[in-house]
Amino acid sequence: xxxxxxxxxxxxxxxxxxxxxxxxxxxxxxxxxxxxxxxxxxxxxxxxxxxxxxxxxxxxxxxxxxxxxxxxxxxxxxxxxxxxxxxxxxxxxxxxxxxxxxxxxxxxxxxxxxxxxxxxxxxxxxxxxxxxxxxxxxxxxxxxxxxxx
Amino acid sequence: xxxxxxxxxxxxxxxxxxxxxxxxxxxxxxxxxxxxxxxxxxxxxxxxxxxxxxxxxxxxxxxxxxxxxxxxxxxxxxxxxxxxxxxxxxxxxxxxxxxxxxxxxxxxxxxxxxxxxxxxxxxxxxxxxxxxxxxxxxx
Numbered sequence: 001x002x003x004x005x006x007x008x009x010x011x012x013x014x015x016x017x018x019x020x021x022x023x024x025x026x027x028x029x030x031x032x033x034x035x036x037x038x039x040x041x042x043x044x045x046x047x048x049x050x051x052x053x054x055x056x057x058x059x060x061x062x063x064x065x066x067x068x069x070x071x072x073x074x075x076x077x078x079x080x081x082x083x084x085x086x087x088x089x090x091x092x093x094x095x096x097x098x099x100x101x102x103x104x105x106x107x108x109x110x111x112x113x114x115x116x117x118x119x120x121x122x123x124x125x126x127x128x129x130x131x132x133x134x135x136x137x138x139x140x141x142x143x144x145x146x147x148x149x
Numbered sequence: 150x151x152x153x154x155x156x157x158x159x160x161x162x163x164x165x166x167x168x169x170x171x172x173x174x175x176x177x178x179x180x181x182x183x184x185x186x187x188x189x190x191x192x193x194x195x196x197x198x199x200x201x202x203x204x205x206x207x208x209x210x211x212x213x214x215x216x217x218x219x220x221x222x223x224x225x226x227x228x229x230x231x232x233x234x235x236x237x238x239x240x241x242x243x244x245x246x247x248x249x250x251x252x253x254x255x256x257x258x259x260x261x262x263x264x265x266x267x268x269x270x271x272x273x274x275x276x277x278x279x280x281x282x283x284x285x286x287x288x
Contacts (some may be wrong), residue, residue, distance in 0.1 A: 032214075036222075058230065062180075085234075093225075093227065
């Protein structure tokens with residue numbers, strides 16, 4: 001059954017705060033083979049004008065994914081998560097995610113379309129600090145493969 | 150940003166080759182908390198019609214971001230990064246893994262202190278990310 005387009009425009013309640021740690025950033029940087037000192041050394045990051053070590057550009061997915069699960073598993077949306085494929089991804093960084101940040105994210109359904117038996121849903125996650133400073137906008141387009149697709 | 154970095158339109162970034170093995174996929178799964186078994190379990194991958202275990206699209210995207218971060222020096226200069234996931238990177242259960250080759254080029258001066266860098270990541274001679282780009286602060 002196609003996804004109900006009346007969900008377009010729906011927003012979900014803010015997530016619990018996510019505490020960004022130097023160790024988690026280092027672990028993520030190691031996992032992607034990234035060598036930049038700005039990910040590991042607070043002094044190097046400060047020399048570049050940052051407040052502490054910063055996270056790689058795609059680290060925001062760790063923060064966004066948990067929030068997006070509230071959309072994926074919304075019982076009213078009736079989305080079959082086992083058929084979901086990641087279609088595209090975009091991050092706009094208002095500033096880099098930085099160690100010590102406490103981040104809250106809010107998921108919004110921006111689009112739902114259907115094509116050739118597949119549903120496409122775009123979830124925009126607005127990530128900001130607990131104080132309300134915008135940090136990152138993450139947009140994920142997910143494809144829900146149809147039964148026959 | 151170091152003043153020696155050339156950011157003019159047409160500049161090609163130093164290319165990057167990255168091997169992804171099963172161990173890399175497990176490590177990324179742990180770091181990103183994405184434990185979808187198609188990224189580590191051959192049986193599950195084949196049951197859903199994949200040729201073998203595949204890399205997380207987000208891992209390929211993350212690896213491709215390194216070409217820009219390593220070129221510009223300050224990864225915080227990457228103000229936007231996006232791509233579509235065109236094809237999977239299939240990772241065999243051996244020491245060689247899958248070779249992902251990344252190239253990138255400055256394609257546009259956006260005249261707001263940022264430039265657009267188009268990124269190509271290929272595996273097995275075919276592009277795996279479609280329309281990948283970064284917007285990078287240079288001013």
